[in-house]
Amino acid sequence: MTRVIKIEKSKEVFGTVEIPGAKNSALGLVAACCLTTKPVVLTGIPNILDIKNICNIGTDIGLTIDYRDANEMVVDSSKIHTTVLNHKLTSSFRASYYFVGSLLARFKKVEVGYPGGDDFGSRPIDQHIKGLKALGARFLFFNDYYTVEAEELKGADIFFDTITSGATINLIMAASLAKGKTTIHNAATDPEVVDVANMINLMGGKIRGAGTSKIIIEGVEELHGCQYQVIPDRLIAGSLLMTVGIAGGKLKLENVIPEHLDSCLNKLLEVGFEFEIDPNSITATCRKDVKGIDIITGMYPGLATDLQQPFTSLLLKIQGKSTVTDTVYPKRFAHVSELKKMGANIKVVGNKAIIQGGIPLHGETVYAKDVRAGTSLILAAMQAEGVTTIKDIAHIERGYEDAIGIFSQIGVPIWSEEEANEPLLQNAYSN
Numbered sequence: 001m002t003r004v005i006k007i008e009k010s011k012e013v014f015g016t017v018e019i020p021g022a023k024n025s026a027l028g029l030v031a032a033c034c035l036t037t038k039p040v041v042l043t044g045i046p047n048i049l050d051i052k053n054i055c056n057i058g059t060d061i062g063l064t065i066d067y068r069d070a071n072e073m074v075v076d077s078s079k080i081h082t083t084v085l086n087h088k089l090t091s092s093f094r095a096s097y098y099f100v101g102s103l104l105a106r107f108k109k110v111e112v113g114y115p116g117g118d119d120f121g122s123r124p125i126d127q128h129i130k131g132l133k134a135l136g137a138r139f140l141f142f143n144d145y146y147t148v149e150a151e152e153l154k155g156a157d158i159f160f161d162t163i164t165s166g167a168t169i170n171l172i173m174a175a176s177l178a179k180g181k182t183t184i185h186n187a188a189t190d191p192e193v194v195d196v197a198n199m200i201n202l203m204g205g206k207i208r209g210a211g212t213s214k215i216i217i218e219g220v221e222e223l224h225g226c227q228y229q230v231i232p233d234r235l236i237a238g239s240l241l242m243t244v245g246i247a248g249g250k251l252k253l254e255n256v257i258p259e260h261l262d263s264c265l266n267k268l269l270e271v272g273f274e275f276e277i278d279p280n281s282i283t284a285t286c287r288k289d290v291k292g293i294d295i296i297t298g299m300y301p302g303l304a305t306d307l308q309q310p311f312t313s314l315l316l317k318i319q320g321k322s323t324v325t326d327t328v329y330p331k332r333f334a335h336v337s338e339l340k341k342m343g344a345n346i347k348v349v350g351n352k353a354i355i356q357g358g359i360p361l362h363g364e365t366v367y368a369k370d371v372r373a374g375t376s377l378i379l380a381a382m383q384a385e386g387v388t389t390i391k392d393i394a395h396i397e398r399g400y401e402d403a404i405g406i407f408s409q410i411g412v413p414i415w416s417e418e419e420a421n422e423p424l425l426q427n428a429y430s431n
Ligand SMILES: CC(=O)N[C@H]1[C@@H](OP(=O)(O)OP(=O)(O)OC[C@H]2O[C@@H](n3ccc(=O)[nH]c3=O)[C@H](O)[C@@H]2O)O[C@H](CO)[C@@H](O)[C@@H]1O
Pocket: 024, 025, 027, 094, 095, 122, 123, 124, 125, 126, 127, 128, 129, 162, 163, 164, 165, 166, 167, 188, 299, 304, 305, 306, 327, 328, 329
């Protein structure tokens, strides 16, 4: 038997949703707990598959993780007994590479499988390697794992060739316990980078400039424990707002940081959305005279590539032509073949999807090939006649805490069912 998600065409959405903590931040925070021997209390941690994975990797090397409740954990890394990480587990998702920065900083050596995560063609780690080498690390590469070692990490000037949030977070962690000063130029400015830097500062770190393209880190001898609340998930928030453009109605999101969604909100305004914005909440409605738009993804504060796939489904609803160009992951279009099965008229040319909106969609059996492709299928199913069955939902569960609960709470007819003949999990945790 295999669990699938079923969805029927949605009437207007309504109500209030409390946005959960950000996956991409929480993953960095869990790894950053390894920078100290003292316990760290993390609150607002999303209850998702990726967090279970990173916790499994951690407990395997001696981390103690005590859940106070589903979203609050105490991480104690005083009893880490090895820095050889399970190759298979670490290769099962992307953020396992954060253990490289944190364990190297504290233990000066680490062995880890190559990072997995969603398969967008190519997801190099050359900037992580370049940055850590600049701090004095030596790499050895084997078939399915690599090792990183250093006698000592020394602060350095690092110029990233491209803006990368993962490498920026990794380097912040490594440099926090390095000797002397590290300056990261061309750093990513994502809220998740700032979140990790804020927590390390609360642990006694000396990081300035997080949130700008130049981050300065003064290495300290040791860090101490703290209690820290993860930021809300801007990607879940953005995707939920789009339901209003698809089904109509009015939705209030609570526990959001509206500035984190600036680029998304601006694009939604272009479509025809209207917002009431308070410091911690956004209420959305959408006019009837919506129009197609052109979207180009970019690193923060540009429009997040992680919102590109959900946006595509919103644009399917809108009459006329729209385009979606992904400059961050030019091949991130695994959702398109599934949307086409539902009747969507989308043509992909290079890194651009050309969408002819306003064409009726119909329910189909489709596969969530990656985490945000999964959201885009839910959004498409909300506007399709008949029942849509989404398979390979592990991809959705990787990033969404109780997607069925959240979408049903706002009025979407969505439920899960057990089905016979379990299909092969397409692309799950591969690459
Ligand atoms: C767990 C996590 O937080 N995942 C997010 C993170 O992934 P991840 O941290 O892997 O993505 P990066 O920010 O590093 O990637 C941004 C761009 O830099 C390129 N690059 C990256 C590293 C490197 O060494 N060399 C290089 O060329 C990538 O191919 C991509 O084009 O940011 C992505 C971009 O916002 C998001 O889609 C992912 O959801």
